[in-house]
Amino acid sequence: MTIGLPQYLVVSGVLLALGLFAIVTRKNAVAILMGVELVLNAGLLNLVAFSRFGGGLDGQVFALFGIVLAAAEAVVALAIVLQVFRARRSVDASKACELKE
Amino acid sequence: MDLTTNSMLLTWTVFTPAIGLTAILALLALRPLLRLSQQAVDEASRAIGLMASLAAAALGIALWADFDSGTSNLQFIHRFVWMKSWNIEFFIGVDGLSLSMVVLTGVVFLAGAIASLPWWGRLDDHHPHFSKKRVPAYWILFLLLEMGVLGTFASQDFFLFYVFWEVMLLPMYFLIGIWGAPTRKDPDGRTRGGPYAAIKFFLYTLAGSVLMLLALIAVYYASGPATLADGSQAQHTFNLVHLTRQAHDGIFVKAGAILGIPFVHIVFVAMFLGFAIKVPMFPFHTWLPDAHVDAPTPISVILAGILLKTGMYGMFRFNLQIFPTGVVWAAWAIGILGVINIVYGAFVCMAQKDLKKLIAYSSVSHMGFCLLGLAALTPQALTGSVYQMISHGIVSPMLFLLAGVVYDRAHTRDIEGFGGLAQKMPEYTALTGFAFMASLGLPGLAGFVGEVLVFLGAFAAQDGIFRVLVAISALSVIVTAGYYLWTMQRIFLGPFNHRWEHLHDMNWRERLTLYPLAVLTVIMGVWPLPVFDMIRETLNTLLASMPAGIAG
């Protein structure tokens, strides 16, 4: 049974599910960022899979850009987390909820 | 008949008060600059006001001097397009009827102006005399009123007439409201006083002028094409001369019925009611006594002397000139209401306790003659009606000034409260007696000419009912004599009421207004010819426009 596009999509879907799960349920801010990474990778995987199956190279170029942006995003996010950590001595996301109503 | 501007004299007459007005305003504006004291400003505004009304009166006489009484078409025309989009022109001109009213306005306003001067020091402080209160404002409104009235009589454009009609209304409200009597509760608990009367007067007349506005618009849209002052062609017109010509060609008869009622009838009634309130005619007269009782003396002089005439003038100029068939159709109604005015007014006078209210109701009665004269539509009746307007315009100011004389001194107008005043104020008694005689129509004085002509004309009217109406209204001659002499008796004759020990006879300001009016009354009673010449041509043309068989 040849490996077609659906298989890749399933993989990225599961990856996406796990990433979301991590974001939603993790208390630790860094864990949330990890979840974000997973979701991003799911997306890129999809891009590449589609570029492979029918799409031109665009998918891969986008994936490239995607990787770069993910890097930038991670850097900034971690800087913020560090600041939060420095300010509160903890990175518990559920505690940092002063901005509520 | 060409309607191009041919003289500015009339414009000067109408707008001289406006010049006086602006002079006072300028004075007020410059006051801080010139560092004038309040006293100086008062004196100056009185002087300006007096000068303006004197000028207006003089110009009025000048108008009469070179008025050509041989023709009935308009003279001293000043006409230019005012609002092009609505074909409204500033068109003023004078024919016999308007001129008589303009001259009368000049005279009465002059008398009113003199009567508004303070009392030369005889004023006691706990009764603040109206002529010392807010003087510049008083004179501004006074001159505005004069301009409004002169404009009303001079305007030959329906819209302009309506504008001046409203201009005339506004200052009157303030003059009665502010300078009138303070608000008080009369014996049966109803609030009366200057403000109440002013509001009642204003709303009442405004209701009337609303009706007139509707009629004005209806007429405009039913009118035919006409040329404007600048030569351009207009679809409709407000111009009175054109409207009259078109009316006589039957344009309004062909106009569509409104609400199922023929056009002529409904517009006629609307306009008539607007004017009837001002006359005042029977059911709409209750504002007059209140307005007179609570207005200051010069204002009730002007109110009785002139403003009542604007109503009648309106009926002659609009109802009779544009809708002659309307007058014929409503002749019975006007006649009967006129007679009710006469007899009802006379009887109600008999029961009045307040001198000014009595004179007010007597005005209602005397204006009834004008209505009867208008309804009868014969040359004598119409001339009598106009003459009654003029003679009443001279006699009633005299009466109100006289009422003012006693009010300024005794601060009460209750007839029963006086008694034997002749002992203290002989000259005042003589003059009041003279005025009463003139008002009750003693032959040889002004009142009689109007009355006898109306009676004679109405008696000779085509329709039999007028003979009955004259017989009934002649009854008022007796009742009028009754209430005037009874008043004379209660106030002046009989034993002296020592409460009035402090009263003193007339001072120069009062004599200055009363004696000229008295002389005028005698002249108008004995030698009415010049006034007849003035109004003869106009009335002939009005009658000539009557449908066949009516002109008596």
Next chain:
Amino acid sequence: MTDPIVSAMVFYALAAFTLVAAGFVALSGNIVHSAFALFATLFGVAGLYAYLSADLLAVVQMLVYVGGISVLVLFAVMLTSGLDGPLTSNPTFRLGGGIVLMLAVAAAAFVAATAVPSGVESAAVPTTAAIGDALLGAYVLPFEVVSVVLLAALVGAVTLARGYKGGHR
């Protein structure tokens, strides 16, 4: 060309490896375990790229993600979790909601996957040159913009990390 069965077997192995690692990232109670699991997941994904013959991408994935970001995350974990107690500071909460969400998304993925028509597989051709051309040809503008973004992120991260002169407010 190698036998299709073998290639399928390779694919499945890669997929399973990646997903298990991802499962560790999401579900592990220990933050450090998660960090290392992240390493593995990223590594798996790079493999998949290779399988998809996207060779440049696989390499870049290895360089940027595995080399750079995961190390950075590790740093962050080490910096922030040492103080308040054991490294197990990775408690989960609202588990129920999360599982439901996961299952729903997974189901949606399955459905979407099956619905998508499998396009024809293009030839496994080295793509680096083509990507290079594309980067400096059609995609020159995004290329430049990305560089600006990177610079901004760099500067931002540095200022954030250094904190404020007067201490944090």
Next chain:
Amino acid sequence: MHEVAPVLQDFPLLFLIPLLPLLGAVWNAVMGARMQRRFGNAAVHVPAILFPAGSFVISLWSFITLAGAPHGTSMYNYLWAWLPIGNLQADVAFLMDRLSGVMALVVTFVGTLIHVYSTGYMKDEPAYWRFFAYLNLFMFAMLVLVLGDNFLLMFVGWEGVGLCSYLLISFWWREREKAVAGMKAFVVNRVGDLGFSLGVFLLFWGLMTTPASPPASNHGQVDAHGAAVAAHGEEAPALGTSVAFREVEQILQDPVKRTRIVDRNVLGIGLITLVCLLLFVGATGKSAQIPLYTWLPDAMAGPTPVSALIHAATMVTAGVYMVARLHFLFTLSPAAMTVVATVGALTALFAASIGLFQNDIKKVLAYSTVSQLGFMFVAVGVGAYWVGIFHLMTHAFFKACLFLGSGSVIMGCHHEQDMRKMGGLKKLMPITAATYFVSCAAIAGFPFFSGFFSKDEILWKAFNSGNILLPGGGLILWVIAAVAALGTSFYMFRSYYMTFSGEYRGAASHGHDVVAKADGAHGAHDDPHSTDAHAAHGAHADPHSDPHAADVSGHDAHGGHGHLPVESPWAMTSVLAVLGFLALAGGYVGLPLLWGLPNVFEAWLEPVFASTADRVTSAGFGHGVEWALMGFSIIVAFGGFFAARVLYKDGRSPIPARLIASESALVQGTHRVIFNKYYVDEAYGFVFVKGSLVLSRALALWDSRVIDGLVNLAGTIGRAFSFLQGAIDRLFVDGLVELVGNVIQAAGTRMRRVQTGRIQAYVQGMALGALALVALAYLLAW
């Protein structure tokens, strides 16, 4: 009947006759007070007498030129057009024909005399100047009335004299009842004037609308309202429209026009008759006939010269002059003439009956004036116009003399007017007594006195008249007039004897206070209705009554000294003498034809009434009957004289007192009724005065409550409506808006809880949202 075309000869000075008194009035009105203060009475009465005297001279001059002019000419003086409108041409023009000539002479002559008299009578009156100003004004008005050329100008004089009588009656206005009397006179006159003006209007309208030429085609019937139905085509030329007497007379002389107007009737009555009746109503108002006579007795409140001038000689005769002037109208309608004559006769009798019992000397004279005027109206009623005017002239003389005599008596007795407090003045005031007696003789009709000639002629003309529609023609009139004549002579001599004979009963001297007081007391408690006896049986009986004096005279003191009445100053007595002489000799101007002597007066007035002489028919009685009647009237005169003499001379006979005191209810009742003037005054007062007051009060109340109420109601309704609208606005419209606001706010607060601040919750939300979108897209696509 020869047609006399009136020739107008211009006499430019004619307008001075009325103008001079006017100047006098104005002069005194303006300058009088000052002149009196500075120069005393003379400065006032000199101009006041000169001006009327001047107008007397001019009227005499005009009278003489008139006499010289051919028949039918009249002096004319046109001043200016007063009311020239349409076909009405009333202008200010004076005309003196023979009739108005006589009237002008009488007015100016008697007037001037009375002015002279007043200088004495009003000597110590503070408002001396005002009195003379009013008198001059009255002369002006009367002369305008007499010389007026048309109805309207006459009407000016007509009301002018009404005004002056008002001013003069309430001259002493300080007393309330004198002022009220003046007012009553004016208002009652005004009622008469109303009738007069309506008559003028009706005539003017009648002339204007009656087609002159008989209509050609149709029946030419004039419908009930008198509207000319005649020619449907062009308006038929009317009879002509004028208010001038001579023009109307000329119109009515044309037989065709006359028939057109005569057979025209309005409201069922003949037009001419209605006009005449209305004009006669004016006459009754002015000349105090039934029913409008009530003002004259009250007019006695004025000073006596006023009563003499206005209420005896001049003003009250205006009605008679008017009827005479309009003889061309009255002769056209026998019905109107009958009414005039009968009203005159009835008034004569009615007034005479009241006069019998009056105690106030001026009231007696007032009722006698009303009665004599009744006689004049009988004369003009039966068409004997010149007799009416003749009696008017002679009456002017002797009545003025009587009034002035009573004036000097009153002044003598210190303003006492009650005859019961006088008596015995013959000795104290000889001249007044003499002139009074002569005048009484004249009015009673003693032969060879002026009254005899004029009154006897009236009786004869009444008896012999053919115009009267009453059954038996003039007979009834004659009977009534004869009885009235008897009454006249009785009450006149009663007043003479009560005043001049016997002892002076006045509160004369201080010395005899006791008697005076007793006497005064006696007088005081005697209220009016118990003092006079009255002959119970019927009007015809020889009425004699007992003066109150009788029972007192017995023990009266011998006339005390001190303030006894003294003869009046020469100014007054000289006038009395002149008038007395005229009362005696005035009659010789109009001697009866019976005696074959030339009747100057009738000849003088004949041309004026020539145009209608043919319509005045006589019953055709011969000279024999005339002699008999003359004899009868002499008997009547002396009968009245002797009866009065017996009963009242020196207060001797007890009959009057006994009759008054008699118990019989009938006598008491009738006496009280007659003494109180048949309660006519009270009836008028109640019906008209009170009635109009009640009506006016009701109307005033209705006006202020209902009509004003409606206006205020409109105001309150407006306010209520606007309040209602305000409430609606506040509750509904506003309410809705607030509702919306509240809903949103509530929703907002609930939504707020979603912002938990936890990032994962947001991500979860987003994920779910995305998931939902995918599902939706899938579903839609599927």
